[in-house]
Amino acid sequence: MAVAHHDRRMRAFVLHAPGRATVEEVPAPVAVPGEVVVDVERVGVCGTDVEFFTGEMAYLHEGHAAYPLRLGHEWCGVVHAVGDGVDPAWLGRRVMGDTMLGDQTCRRCRRGHQHVCEHRQEVGIRGGRPGALAEQIAVPAWSLHALPGTVDAVLGALVEPGGGSLRAAQAAGVGPGDRALVLGPGTIGLLTALFLRADGVEVHLLGQTADSLAFAGSLGFDHVWSEATLPDLPFDAVVDASNAAYLPALALDRVEPGGRVVYIGLAGRPSLIDTRTVALKDVTAVGILSASPGLADAIDAFASGAVDPRPLVAATVGLDDVAAVLAGVRPPGAGPGPKIHVDPVTPRGAPPAPRTPGGHIAR
Structure with a gap:
């Protein structure tokens, strides 16, 4: 982990306890061997960050994380410094980084599953690795992904949620002529729906609030439903991207025999499915934890324009507004999308970035 150099300081968002956070001057990171320091351009606020703010996050109760915490794992920026052993060609490059940092030596890591390494750190989440809600972040060089010029700061900070969503869409195993149902039109559900649509799938979305369904409709999804209106159609795949404990069972109930259910959402309490139904319907059930194996493909999809998730923001x-966002306060002038981004160098009280007619951030 990068060791602080106490002569240089930077601003960072520090969470000290549930509901108690400050923006502080902290020692800036230095690039230790094998690592880089990145000037952070943009950071996404995620449901995981909210769980840390409320104190509900399971890692707090399992010993994987402890206050004080430095949050922020959906980020992009420009490489500012490189440590010994790092290719100097990284300097000045725009990058994003993998959240999951496996130890690189255990059996899982050697078999290509570093994102589920038992001893992993998770940037801004697990194992004391400081996150990106700061002016700078230090990460291992091997965790970097270069961003092409067509992936701006907004898209760059959407690559991390995009990677997991792309994996969910791929795990659904559907294509042209198939029909898929996505449960939960939040950031992950909508990103998954966008990737499915890009593959020619007929996409249906199930949500709870009129606003969330209207926003999904504004993205061009014609089949948006509440539980009361969901039609009795054959769904070749169902993706649960919700945090509702009862919806995994609904996913299994509504999927076609021989189809696939994908579980990427996490509820705050145990969710139950009947494995007899899995067997009797000959269904494949897939769990998705991490974006790691999907990051490169997500960058390609954003760079080519095959998927444009910018309206979600x-x-x-700025950093001074993060605590209010985590407490559930919508920023003044915010659009209808589910995702809030943070520019760590935006001064306190600056107005939200202006919106273009297409719903994109104009910054």
């Missing part, structure tokens, strides 16, 4: 705020 409702506003871009």
